[in-house]
Amino acid sequence: MRNFHLAGRSTVHAQNGMVATSHPLAALTAIEVLRAGGTAADAAVAACALLGVIEPQSTGIGGDCFALIQPRGEGKIVSYNGSGRAPMAATPQWYLERDLHAIPLTSAHAVSIPGAVDAWVTILRDHGKLGLDTLLQPAIKAAEEGYVVAPRIAFDWKNYFEKLKNGINTQRYLLPGGRPAVAGDVIHQPELGNTLRAIARHGRDAFYTGAIAEDMVETLRGIGGLHTLDDFAAHTTETTAPIGTLYEDHDVWQCPPNGPGITMLVMLNILSRFDLTKFPAMSVERFHLEAEAARVAYMMREQYVADPAHIDVDVPRFLSKAFADEHGDKIRLDRMLDLPTVAPPMHPSTVYISVVDKDRNACSFINSIAQAFGSAIVSNKTGILLQNRACGFRVQVGHPNCIAPGKRPLHTIIPSLVTKGGRAVMPFGVMGGQYQPVGQTHVLTNMLDYGCDVQEAIDMPRGLHYEGLYQLEDGVPPAIVEGLKKLGHKTTRVVPPLGGGQAIWIDWDKGTLIGGSDPRKDGCALGY
Incomplete structure (x- = not known):
């Protein structure tokens, strides 16, 4: 039992629903979803979408997602693999011919196709009651109206200032006033808000096809990437035991x-x-x-x-x-x-969300853009910070985790x-x-x-x-x-x-x- 003379936290106890996240606003958002009749999956997606705005060093729609869900806390557990794949043109020979023996951490080649949005849609299809049009509203509000930077997030922002200073579009989107955000700063990301509005309105296709996908591909190919619109459109989430x-x-x-x-x-x-x-x-x-x-x-x-x-x-x-x-x-x-x-x-970073609702649906949910601030590449017009998960590949022919067309890297989340x-x-x-x-x-x-x-x-x-x-x-x-x-x-x-x-x-x-x-x-x- 905790010694109440010493600094620490008490456990939190409840009867109807519970959520645990890495940011108070995300936890509050998830509770509001549960109290409005949403499921554990609904609450996890809403909290995660918000974290993608207010904890940008760790997660976002430019990243990947995995989840385990057990309906009503008993019976069959479902595993969701929302990890992205390498572009179809990404052969090991392509890299070796250019004397690249590892994937550079802040290059276009570090970006695998982001899998999170498709994973959210798949999970909600199977276990949700509410749609993205409702669940993305807190994230949209935070992006457009502004959010207050929390202390640990400011700590990471400061530690990765040099990375952001040298990134693609990162000074514009993630270094307000040319400096790292500090605790108490209010940050606005209207372009990301517009992107989230499009996904809320049109679902996964708004992300993987059309103008948003075109902008991501244009950004990546403009700095040497091998990505195509077909790579984005073909992405799917894997559901297994x-x-x-x-x-x-x-x-x-x-x-x-x-x-x-x-x-x-x-x-x-x-x-x-x-x-x-x-x-x-x-x-x-x-x-x-x-x-x-x-x-x-x-x-x-x-x-x-x-x-x-x-x-x-x-x-x-x-x-x-x-x-x-x-x-x-x-x-x-x-x-x-x-x-x-x-x-x-x-050695990446991430966010993790645990949710149990009143029906005892149990949701274990994780979402990541890989290393802190991902690839330090923000899509030109959309405000999407792209992951660098493809750095998890080896460029070593014969190694099980060697990069290959359409292959998923060995993950960490x-x-x-x-x-x-x-x-x-x-x-x-x-x-x-x-x-x-x-x-x-x-x-x-x-x-x-x-x-x-x-x-x-x-x-x-x-x-x-x-x-x-x-x-x-x-x-x-x-x-x-x-x-x-x-x-x-x-x-x-x-x-x-x-x-x-x-x-x-x-x-x-x-x-x-x-x-x-x-x-x-x-x-x-x-x-x-």
Whole structure:
């Protein structure tokens, strides 16, 4: 239980509906949708569209979307893959002939076809009651009438000033007065408001065909892109079943590849071989085991996981007990494993939204423009900030994640849903680029192994073993840092905090909902 003498947040409790987001206005918008009779899917889309305006460094209609939805909190879980594809002209040979051995982060080649809008429409078709004409109104209002910049968003704006200063159309759209926005500034984006109005009126075709698509293609081709109108018009969202594993009597579900949720499931399978409760939640042993499980899982992901429409991904093998045993048997508490350093192509940002409505429809929803402020390319006339998700590709012939025409890159964004006995108990997610599988594992084990409530689990200090360094938040005690060094870990303090998370726990016995939201972001959980 929280010590009320100390700074912190209480969990939020409600009976009818609950939402947790990274911005208070998005949470309020989602609650208003629920109170007006909308579903969890309706609320998630409305909140996400608003976040695409007021949290522009993380998300927007120029990005991608994944979601897991369980109607009425029981029965079949549906996975939505709204990730975009490479242009049909994007062959590895094209890049290699031009001596490009990686996708430049702020080039037209970094932009895959944005999948979010089509994903929203698909999700609403299956699980919504309200249309985009209603749900986009808060985002339109914020873009046209202005919104107030929140502190964490201002922090990111300042940190990426140089990127925005050197982008395409970014000075015009995202650097008011030639400087980064600061907390309290009021920002207007009328061009983006017009674009959202067109989508509200005409649906997904307004984005993927016609004047808006023409402007995006013209912008990209004008700086060397390979995109065509046919690439945009052909985009579709994939609807599948989730993949999952069992941990501490709970089933944990993720979207299948090209989503990277399998990474988190492999981590859980390895950690299930150890009794974490033998060690305190804040201990060298716990942080060491988490890092070792992550190193194995990330190595597997980078070697074998890619778009299953192009590469056979042996999901059953990687989620098998044999795979967990093979690698778990090698982990030692007195030293690090001798593993190669994994260097993923990019380290993105995102927003995550958790919603449960009065009918207990559970929605785990994530939307991203990849790295902070995406590609730093804004479409000429539309105000759309375009993602740089294609930087997740390799330019390495023979690698499973090598770029290819119409291929989806290995992603980073992962919504998760936890069930018990077939019933939803927690839609949750942890943002933060490559941190997400570790973050989800950290939060879930905080709850299931250490008895934390959702807010305590989110609050607890974090670490990420990434590219050979154990990046640790300021809240990790010096004794743990020193203990990790003695085991061979090279440690460093991380400058921005590691990600942000949201979660809603469903208490079926009491008929109540319990929400938590990460203090590392500006947001909150709200219920009614």
